[in-house]
Amino acid sequence: MTHTPPFPLLSRKELDTLLGGAARAWLDEALAEAAHAAAHDDTTPAESYSVPPWELRYAAAGRHCGLEHADSVRALLLTEAHAGLPALTRLYEQGTAAERRAVLLTLSALDLGATALPLVEDALRTNDTTLVAAAVGPYAAAHLDPHNWRHAVLKCLFTGVPVEAVAELARRSRGDAELARMLGDFASERIAAGRPVPAGLHHVLALTAPGPAAPTVPTASTQES
Template sequence: MERSLPQGGEARTWLDDALAEAARAPRQARWELHFASAGRHCGPAAATDARVLLLHAAGAGAATLGRLYRQGTAAERAAVLSALHLLPTGGTPQAVPLVEDALRANDTTLIAAAVGPYAAEHLDAHAWRHAVLKCLFTGVPLDAVAGLARRARGDAEVARMLGDFAAERAAAGRPVPPDLHRALDLTGQARARGDRPDPPVPPHAPEQADPPEEF
């Protein structure tokens, strides 16, 4: 995180002061104003990490996180999602509705933030499988999915869903994302194919006669 935070100058001074205020008076609204203005003071590249640190310093609870998420911009919502596993709420499923809301969107930044460590621990199997498919559908790299190898291992249902998705893409003449095959390999199930497998030939099936020669 430190690599994207301001290392000196006015931006660093502003961030240090904002963090101190959030830690000192987490129940006052002023640090939430700092949360909203982090992009202006720290720059867009550092704003997410600055906001995550502010949430951590304030020990933001579920009610505060929900309010900041609902009222925030896409960047502020992504910061809330990125911070969940670092906060007291991270040990509970209270913030799952925020993750589910982000996964209903088509904003790839929100989707990538939603499938982080908090989702790996608290999304149920059905929601997690659809989150993986959502990443593939929207082009979010599966490297963003925390705990992918652990949760995919032995999951025959997600393997089936991945296979169906691959078949649908191939039938529509669209490429199958390479990430799909990697995820399917992690399940330990049969590898996805670009089309449906040929039906098995019954045992002792009679051989077809050669067509008559034409003269």
């Protein structure tokens, strides 16, 4: 199955075709401020620190460019500013759910290594499905260890996030016997509680097979036999 991002981010060129004149002018200024910040490393002492102008723009993106474009605008600001972990952590911890989501969506476009995993792990501890879906994108696929990645997949199933949101699901699931075991246990628990097994679970379970014979999960009828 081809992974389709749940929150497609638009390029600057695409945004220019959708935004009005005032919004485009605002975005020009915001990106210029972000580029200035990237070109001038902040050496201001911590006690004299003030919030960079582009970070204030980050919070105001929805108001000036429309809520439907806010993710894309915020992603552009983060990449233009070459945002590092301190700025990302600040924006994530102090931001609204929408502002946190944009941070998560942009992680894979920044040169961070695995340093931003605490932000992903925090999002996966929430029950906000938009944050969970954003957290299981390409950055998580590249950097989450097997144990935490498996639990991220289970989190999607538990919260109702479509498994299509999980980047590189097929690659990371292939031949994963432990994930298959966890999926079977999860299915058994749902059936014992009289709750339906999410359809996505069967899809992921099939992906865990190393060959043509796919594992199976319990069904209500097998539980009763």
